[in-house]
Amino acid sequence: MIAAALMSFSAAVDAADRSQDYRFEVVDQPVAVSAHREFNVKLTKASTGQPVENATIIRGRLEMTMAHHAHKGPPMPMATAMGGEVKVLATSSSGLYRLMGDVSMPGTWKLDLVATVPGEAQPIEGTATFKVGQ
Numbered sequence: 509m510i511a512a513a514l515m516s517f518s519a520a521v522d523a524a525d526r527s528q529d530y531r532f533e534v535v536d537q538p539v540a541v542s543a544h545r546e547f548n549v550k551l552t553k554a555s556t557g558q559p560v561e562n563a564t565i566i567r568g569r570l571e572m573t574m575a576h577h578a579h580k581g582p583p584m585p586m587a588t589a590m591g592g593e594v595k596v597l598a599t600s601s602s603g604l605y606r607l608m609g610d611v612s613m614p615g616t617w618k619l620d621l622v623a624t625v626p627g628e629a630q631p632i633e634g635t636a637t638f639k640v641g642q
Contacts, residue, residue: 529554532621532634535604538641543612546597549605549636551623559603560625567622568594570609573637591617611640 535548551560570591594609611617619636 530560530623530625530632530634532619532636534619534636534638538614538639539611539617541612541614541640541642543610544608545611545640546606546608547611549607549619549621551603551605551625551634561601561603562599563603563605563623563625564599565596565605565607565621565623566631568596568607568609569620570594570611571618571620572611572613573616573618594619614641615639 531552531554533550533552535550539545539547549565551563552558553560570593572590590613591610594607596605597608598606600606607619609619617638617640619638620633621636622631622633624631
């Protein structure tokens with residue numbers, strides 16, 4: 509039982525290490541405000557800077573970060589549930605992935621993605637922070 513738990517923990521650590529070797533980036537910022545905004549995400553291998561082609565984005569989620577003002581003191585970032593799921597529209601051969609999501613307010617947004625990458629046994633996970641403007 510302990511051996512199984514250690515193997516599970518080891519697999520989770522390996523997956524996290526692999527995910528750190530990849531970077532998601534929202535290009536062409538700031539993204540324009542829209543409930544159905546299309547935008548491009550670039551996936552690169554962090555160690556080489558090369559685009560990752562033929563990956564499949566299997567899950568994506570948007571969150572907006574809003575400043576929460578306490579009665580006294582500086583504003584503190586607070587994530588809201590605004591935004592929701594994203595839809596994958598297209599994939600290009602240059603490591604660009606076309607997505608659509610609800611970015612209906614200007615500000616700083618966070619995009620969490622999970623993708624399968626050729627040559628990797630497990631899906632990778634990553635987060636891209638980006639700006640949405642008028």
